[in-house]
Amino acid sequence: MKLTFVALALVAGASARTFHVVNKCSFTIWPAIFTDQTSPGRITSRPNGWKQGAHTTVSFAVPDNWQKGRIWGRRDCDFSGPNPGPNSCVDGGCNGGLVCDAKTGTGVPPATLAEFTLSGAGNLDNYDVSVVDGFNLPMSITNNHQDKCHVASCPVDLNPDCPKPLKGPFDKSGKAVGCKSACEAHLAPDPNNDPNCCTGSHSSPNTCKKGGVQFYDYFKSRCKNSYVFAFDEPSGTALWTCPSGLKADYTITFCP
Template sequence: MFIKFSLIVAAFTVAASARTFTVHNACPFTIWPAMFTGSGHPAPSYPTGWQAAAGTSVSFTVPDNWQAGRIWGRRGCDFSVNPGPNSCLDGGCNGGLVCDPTTGTGVPPATLAEFSLSAGGGDYYDVSLVDGYNLPLEITPSTSACHTASCPVDLGPNCPASLKGPFDSTGFPVGCKSDCLVDPNPSNSPSCCSGQYSTPATCPPSGVPHYNYFKSNCPNSYVYAYDESSGTALWSCLASYASDYTITFCP
C-alpha cells in the first residue's frame, strides 16, 4: 500500500512540475519547427525537429525549469539530399530533420521563441530577432495576467536591401538578416555589441543601423543584444502561475 501510494505521489509530482507547450503552424505552407536546449539543462522529451503542415499543432511537456530553451521554424527544407544545416532555406540545423541536441542551434536568419522557466521566481520569454527574421512568431501564455510576446509582421518583403534574403525559387525573400550577421567585423561591432561595444552603455540601439526597422514593426520583440532597455523585449510571468505556452507561427 505504501509503495503504491508513493508511486502515485511521484507521478503527480512529475506531472505537476511539467508545462504544456503547443506549437501551432498558422502559416499557409509547411514549415519544420525545431527546438534546442542550452548545455547542462534538462530538455523536453520531444523530438528536436519535426514537419508541420499548414494549420497543424502539436503539444508536449517541457520541464518546469526549462532553461536556455528555444523554438524556431525552418523554411524550404529537403532532408533527402543534404541532411545537414543547409538542407533548409533558413533555420537549418546540424542533424537534419531532428536537430543535434548539442550543436543543432539553427542557421540564421531565424526568428526565435526563447524561454527560461522558473528562473528566480519567474518565467522569462521573448521573441528574438537578434539572429534575424524568417517567420512571424507569437508566444501566448495560458495565464491572462502575462504578456504576449510577438513579431506578427512579415519582415521579408520590405527588409532593407543589405539585409534581405535568403530567397526562394521565385525570388521571394524568406528572411531578413540582422545587422550583426552582415557586419564585416563582428568581433568589434556596435551591431553585434562586441569588442569595445560589449556593454549596454557602449552599445545603445542607435548604434545598430536598422534597429528601428525591426523594432517599429515588431515592438514586442527582442531586437538586439541589449534591447531589454526598451521595456518591450523580455517578458516575464510569475513561476507560481505555472503557465503553459502556445508558440504560433504566422499568427
C-alpha cells in the same frame, strides 16, 4: 480542418507545462527545439525537430525547469540528401537534419526565435520573441494567463520590405524568405568590434545601444514586443516575465 498531435508523456513525478506549437502559415514549416547544455531540464516528450503542415497544432510536455531553450521554424526543407544538415533548409536549418543535434543544433540565421527560461531567477518565467539572429517567420508567444502575462510577438512579415543590405535568403522563385540582422549581415568593417553585434568595445549595455545598431528601427517599429539586439531590455518591450507559480502553459504561433 485543424489537426492536433499530442505528446505529453514525461518522466513519472516530473513537473511539467504544456507547450503548443501552432502553424497558422499557409505552408509547411519544420519547427525545431534547442536546449542549452547547462539547462537543468530537457524536453523528452518531443524530438528536436519535425515537419508540421499548415493549420496544424503540435502539443507536448516541457519540464518546469527548462531553461535557455529556444523554438523556431525552418523554411523550405529537404532532408533527402545523403548528408542532411544545416543547408537542408533555406533558413533555420541545423546540424542533425530533421532532428536538430542536441549539442550543436542551434539553427542557422536568419531565424525568428521563441526563447524561454522557466522557473528562473525571482521565481519568474522569462520569455521573448527574438529577431537578434534575424527574421524568417512571424511569431507570437501567448499563454493561459494573459491577464497577468504579456504577449511577446513579431507578428508582421518583415521579409517583403526588408532593407536591401539585409534581405535574403531567397526561395527557388526568388522570393525573400529571410531578413538578416545587421550583425548577421556583417555591415561593420570589424566583426570583433561591431556595434551591431555588441562585440569588442561595444560589449556592454553602456557601450552597445540601439542608436548604434543599424536598422534597429526597422525591426522595432514593426515588432515592438520583440527582442531586437543583444541589450534591448531597456526598451521595456523585449523580455517578458510570468510568475512561475502560475505554471503557465505556452503557445508559440507561427504566422499569428
